[in-house]
Amino acid sequence: MGVGKTTIGELVAKKLYREFIDIDKEIEKEFNMPIPEIFKTFGEETFREKEKEIITAFSKKRLKVISVGGGAFGQEEIKNICMTNGIVFLLDLSWDCWKERLDLIIDNRPVLQGRTLEEIEELYYQRQKIYSTHNSRFNTDNIEAEEISDYIIDTLKLSWDIHEPHSGKILEI
């Protein structure tokens, strides 16, 4: 959560001339309200159902860069859908770097609200398990978003050259 998926996903999409989809923004459009309000009005369970529904729908579309929400991989079905239909990049950030970012993100992340720093740290480590499924991982500690987006593109191009030279298939993300 708050690692930079939206920021970096948008950069990757722009550089690859692909459409960028932010699942949180799509959920907000459906409910016509910001995420903290969705949590307050309908509860987290309803948010998670909608999250699954929207990711399932978008996963069937090709040639897109999709940023999912920080808790999406908590649902096994979402994990499977993403791994089957896409190439999944995990953006990682150490606890020491992430805790420095909390002030910046807490207002829009209801999952963090009302918790002590110790509880947030516990959540951070619990979540490591749900993020262990992916195709490629980047540690983003002290690295600019631009640079991370370039790494991702380089990885995609490398994989494209190795697996499907000249097919363009790797861009089906």
Ligand SMILES: Nc1ncnc2c1ncn2[C@@H]1O[C@H](COP(=O)(O)OP(=O)(O)OP(=O)(O)O)[C@@H](O)[C@H]1O
């Ligand atoms: N590489 C980076 N270095 C420093 N700050 C960053 C970096 N990437 C993103 N940020 C900042 O961190 C905050 C969270 O970024 P962003 O919204 O992209 O995260 P996210 O992973 O999409 O979050 P969520 O899980 O809630 O969807 C933003 O204020 C953004 O500017």
Ligand SMILES: O=C(O)C1=C[C@@H](O)[C@@H](O)[C@H](O)C1
């Ligand atoms: O990590 C989480 O559980 C969340 C992250 C955000 O992207 C949003 O999807 C929402 O605030 C929940």
Ligand SMILES: [Mg+2]
């Ligand atoms: Mg985001």
